[in-house]
Amino acid sequence: xxxxxxxxxxxxxxxxxxxxxxxxxxxxxxxxxxxxxxxxxxxxxxxxxxxxxxxxxxxxxxxxxxxxxxxxxxxxxxxxxxxxxxxxxxxxxxxxxxxxxxxxxxxxxxxxxxxxxxxxxxxxxxxxxxxxxxxxxxxxxxxxxxxxxxxxxxxxxxxxxxxxxxxxxxxxxxxxxxxxxxxxxxxxxxxxxxxxxxxxxxxxxxxxxxxxxxxxxxxxxxxxxxxxxxxxxxxxxxxxxxxxxxxxxxxxxxxxxxxxxxxxxxxxxxxxxxxxxxxxxxxxxxxxxxxxxxxxxxxxxxxxxxxxxxxxxxxxxxxxxxxxxxxxxxxxxxxxxxxxxxxxxxxxxxxxxxxxxxxxxxxxxxxxxxxxxxxxxxxxxxxxxxxxxxxxxxxxxxxxxxxxxxxxxxxxxxxxxxxxxxxxxxxxxxxxxxxxxxxxxxxxxxxxxxxxxxxxxxxxxxxxxxxxxxxxxxxxxxxxxxxxxxxxxxxxxxxxxxxxxxxxxxxxxxxxxxxxxxxxxxxxxxxxxxxxxxxxxxxxxxxxxxxxxxxxxxxxxxxxxxxxxxxxxxxxxxxxxxxxxxxxxxxxxxxxxxxxxxxxxxxxxx
Amino acid sequence: xxxxxxxxxxxxxxxxxxxxxxxxxxxxxxxxxxxxxxxxxxxxxxxxxxxxxxxxxxxxxxxxxxxxxxxxxxxxxxxxxxxxxxx
Numbered sequence: 001x002x003x004x005x006x007x008x009x010x011x012x013x014x015x016x017x018x019x020x021x022x023x024x025x026x027x028x029x030x031x032x033x034x035x036x037x038x039x040x041x042x043x044x045x046x047x048x049x050x051x052x053x054x055x056x057x058x059x060x061x062x063x064x065x066x067x068x069x070x071x072x073x074x075x076x077x078x079x080x081x082x083x084x085x086x087x088x089x090x091x092x093x094x095x096x097x098x099x100x101x102x103x104x105x106x107x108x109x110x111x112x113x114x115x116x117x118x119x120x121x122x123x124x125x126x127x128x129x130x131x132x133x134x135x136x137x138x139x140x141x142x143x144x145x146x147x148x149x150x151x152x153x154x155x156x157x158x159x160x161x162x163x164x165x166x167x168x169x170x171x172x173x174x175x176x177x178x179x180x181x182x183x184x185x186x187x188x189x190x191x192x193x194x195x196x197x198x199x200x201x202x203x204x205x206x207x208x209x210x211x212x213x214x215x216x217x218x219x220x221x222x223x224x225x226x227x228x229x230x231x232x233x234x235x236x237x238x239x240x241x242x243x244x245x246x247x248x249x250x251x252x253x254x255x256x257x258x259x260x261x262x263x264x265x266x267x268x269x270x271x272x273x274x275x276x277x278x279x280x281x282x283x284x285x286x287x288x289x290x291x292x293x294x295x296x297x298x299x300x301x302x303x304x305x306x307x308x309x310x311x312x313x314x315x316x317x318x319x320x321x322x323x324x325x326x327x328x329x330x331x332x333x334x335x336x337x338x339x340x341x342x343x344x345x346x347x348x349x350x351x352x353x354x355x356x357x358x359x360x361x362x363x364x365x366x367x368x369x370x371x372x373x374x375x376x377x378x379x380x381x382x383x384x385x386x387x388x389x390x391x392x393x394x395x396x397x398x399x400x401x402x403x404x405x406x407x408x409x410x411x412x413x414x415x416x417x418x419x420x421x422x423x424x425x426x427x428x429x430x431x432x433x434x435x436x437x438x439x440x441x442x443x444x445x446x447x448x449x450x451x452x453x454x455x456x457x458x459x460x461x462x463x464x465x466x467x468x469x470x471x472x473x474x475x476x477x478x479x480x481x482x483x484x485x486x487x488x489x490x491x492x493x494x495x496x497x498x499x500x501x502x503x504x505x506x507x508x509x510x511x512x513x514x515x516x517x518x519x520x521x522x523x524x525x526x527x528x529x530x531x532x533x534x535x536x537x538x539x540x541x542x543x544x545x546x547x548x549x550x551x552x553x554x555x556x557x558x559x560x561x562x563x564x565x566x567x568x569x570x571x572x573x574x575x576x577x578x579x580x581x582x583x584x585x586x587x588x589x590x591x592x593x594x595x596x597x598x599x600x601x602x603x604x605x606x
Numbered sequence: 607x608x609x610x611x612x613x614x615x616x617x618x619x620x621x622x623x624x625x626x627x628x629x630x631x632x633x634x635x636x637x638x639x640x641x642x643x644x645x646x647x648x649x650x651x652x653x654x655x656x657x658x659x660x661x662x663x664x665x666x667x668x669x670x671x672x673x674x675x676x677x678x679x680x681x682x683x684x685x686x687x688x689x690x691x692x693x
Contacts, residue, residue: 106639109659116664117632123671124624128678242661246651286656288639295636303632321689323679330671337664344660594614595687 007074014079017052018218024048025222029422038421039183045425046181046432049219053212053436054199060211061203065465066604068205068472069136069448071318073604075210080324081331083210084315086217088115088332089339090166091173091435092498094220097340099406102347105283107290111499112340114299116333118306123329126307127316129517129593131325134600135317137445138310138509139453142531144602145516145593146524147586149458154531156449158508159310161535163442164483166309166501170439171197171480172487174432176407180383181428187488194484196432197439202473205448209440210318216433221338223430228342231349231417235359241345248352252285255355259364259399266400270391278387278403285351293554301561305502308509311438311445322596350413354402361416364399371397376415380408443483447475499558500542507538507564511572519576520590526576533571538564613685620681624674631663631670 006013028041062068075083093115100108135141138159143152174193179186200212228241238244261284274280283289306312315332319325353361363371368390371377380386385405388397404412410431414423451472456463463471508531515522515530541563545551555562582590589601607615635642635658642655649657682688 106655106659110636113632113636113659113663116667117628120624120628120632120667120670120674124621124628124674243650246648249652249656286653288643288655290639292637292639295639296633299632299636323675323682323689326675326678327672330668330675333668333671337668341661341664344656591610594617595610595685596682596689597687 007076010076010079014214014218017215018222021049021219021222025422025426028425029420032420032422038424041421041425042181042428043183045429046178049429049433050196050436053215053433054196056212056215057200057202057204057208060208062205062207063466063469065468067207068469069452070604071205071207071210073318074320075318077319077324077328078331079214080210080315080319080328081335082217083213084312084328084332085335085339086213086220086433086437087209087315087441088312088336088438089220089434090170090438090498091177091431092169093339093343094224094434095173095177095407095410095431098343098346098350099409101344102351102409103279103281103283103406104289105285106288107283107295109344110290110295110298111302112343114302115306116336116340117299118303119329119333119336121303121307122312122316123326125514126313126517127329128322128326128596130313130513131316131319132322132593132596132600134602134604134606136452136602136606137449138313138513139449140457140602141516142512142527143453143457145586145589146512146522146527147582148524151524151527151531152453152457154528155509155512156453158505158531158535159449160446161539162309162501162505162508163311163446164479165497165504166311167439167442167446167479167483168486169497169501170435170442171483173435174439175484175487177428177432177435180411181425181432190484190488193432193436193439194480197436197443198477198480200436201440201444202476205469205472206314206318206444209444210315212440213437216437217335219433220430220437221335223426223433224339224342224346227414227417227419227423227427228346228349230419230423231353231413232345234417234419235349235353237349237352241349242341245345245348248348249286252348252352252355253287255352255364256281256284256399259355261399264392264398264400266391270389273389274403275384275387278385278405280400280403281351282400285348291554297555297559297562301506301559302499302502304506304510304565305561308505308513309502310449310505310509311441313513314445314448315441346413347409350409350416353413353417355399361418364397364402366397367395368397368401369395376412379415380404380412385412439483443476443480446479447472450475450479496558503538503542503559503561503564504535506561507568508532508535510565511569515572517590517593520587521576521581522572523576523579523582525579526572526574529575530568530572534564534568537567609685613681613687616681616684617678620674620677624670627670628667631658631666635663 130141133141139152139155142155175190178192179189201209232238232241237248316325319328355364356362357365385408387403391401455471456468512527512530538560541560545557639655643653645654647654
């Protein structure tokens with residue numbers, strides 16, 4: 001099945017796969033009617049999909065360097081788009097994004113704009129040129145374009161800091177979902193998640209990750225869209241929610257006024273009772289609730305971060321041509337758009353389900369004891385994702401007395417809206433797919449940089465293929481374990497560390513990458529100063545803000561990339577101009593990168 | 607001017623146009639969040655500010671990338687820098 005003209009058969013193979021997955025969902029729905037317990041359905045969904053990914057990973061095993069690092073440079077445009085979308089949309093996008101929109105409204109939606117707008121930068125500034133370059137990894141580009149091991153090493157350092165910050169959050173997310181779905185303790189579930197991640201990537205590197213990511217995209221998008229459409233139709237809100245929820249958005253504003261949103265502030269003593277991580281609705285759903293600068297600065301950081309994150313960039317190294325790389329960015333964003341444009345709709349539907357007294361599911365305004373007797377409330381209260389308390393002692397649940405965890409918006413809404421449990425199982429499988437696919441991309445980005453750039457290019461350039469690939473796999477496992485170990489400590493929340501990863505990447509890599517293509521005069525000294533100086537400045541600002549420094553220009557710990565990247569840009573220009581211009585060979589190389597035709601700078605085997 | 611320099615000049619021109627459109631829809635309009643909210647333009651009935659953050663700008667970015675890719679392909683063809691299929 002994976003031999004011969006596998007590439008030509010891709011639409012057929014994934015078509016069959018999608019059909020098979022839908023049949024599986026239907027079988028589960030029938031089993032539920034026949035009395036299969038919710039627990040077993042959850043286990044079936046997660047176990048079945050993870051086994052399929054592992055099978056794809058096994059079938060894609062390889063002993064060739066270009067297949068391991070570049071998936072053989074033959075991934076068709078649309079499929080690479082799907083793989084990138086899965087690579088990109090993490091556990092945070094899937095599980096936490098709708099929750100963020102639900103609680104923080106407009107100010108949070110800067111992330112939607114940032115995480116999509118960044119792809120315009122990827123398509124126009126970087127992806128086609130890096131594809132022409134033919135590098136295996138992002139540091140491979142930096143090292144060859146600027147020349148010298150120091151530049152290469154600096155790029156590896158920035159890559160590792162950014163990607164590792166990100167990967168712990170993803171392994172954490174796989175652990176959370178595995179622990180809920182399989183009903184095992186979190187610190188064991190983390191390693192179950194890790195094992196699943198490694199099964200997909202270890203034997204086949206980029207090739208295996210590519211084909212599992214396509215499979216994971218299909219699962220995650222089905223799992224996200226079905227509940228949104230179903231709830232919208234069930235509620236009578238509209239057949240096609242994206243275009244038809246205006247009345248619901250207006251209704252929420254009406255209810256917010258009716259329930260006195262923001263009128264009653266909870267006292268500190270009351271809030272102490274609320275379990276950690278849960279929040280109440282304190283911000284208006286659709287109103288502009290932040291300053292332009294706060295919105296824009298967050299969006300800018302996410303956009304520049306998108307264009308600098310190596311696990312995304314390296315997906316475009318796998319296309320057959322420069323032209324395909326460019327179009328592939330468009331497809332990636334299209335597939336991402338399908339999910340991102342649905343998240344605000346899910347947040348709207350979820351909030352209205354809970355708030356509207358005219359709906360059977362509405363709980364605000366009901367008596368506290370009635371709410372506490374609802375099945376789903378008890379389940380999610382036990383899972384520490386929901387909480388009510390009668391602060392004012394009037395026996396009725398007020399808007400300011402209901403608290404929920406961000407993850408619950410995606411995970412619990414199907415149950416709240418009265419959908420069958422099979423949908424909740426499907427959502428768990430989708431969340432698992434989202435977190436696994438991103439974790440795979442990240443672990444591979446780090447271990448490839450270490451094995452190719454540090455080991456092969458710097459330590460042992462004479463290493464044979466078999467040895468290179470062995471080292472690559474050992475590093476993959478080590479990085480995975482390191483990530484899982486840190487994830488098991490549960491230091492940081494999922495979303496916070498994801499945003500940090502963007503800021504780190506932006507601080508150290510954005511300008512060195514962009515100027516590498518667009519400014520011939522940029523040289524190695526400038527790039528090294530830009531990478532290390534930018535990373536150091538950004539990190540210093542982050543630490544300062546975390547330890548109480550008020551910061552300047554309203555730059556927070558979520559937007560410290562602005563400080564890092566400005567320092568990086570200034571250093572890069574000043575140091576480049578103060579030192580010798582790159583030699584003729586390097587200038588010629590930049591010229592060659594700028595035209596799509598002709599041979600790649602670095603060959604298939606290097 | 608050499609063929610390559612001309613090609614690069616056109617490529618740069620396209621980049622500036624692309625980035626200008628990108629700037630308007632990722633940064634420019636969000637300087638006017640409050641004005642958009644008050645605006646009588648309401649796509650599908652949503653407040654304009656809400657609509658742009660959850661669909662409008664996002665959709666424009668998708669179209670923008672495909673448009674950019676098409677234009678860049680034309681520029682590459684014009685100067686004979688397109689890739690051959692077997693490359």
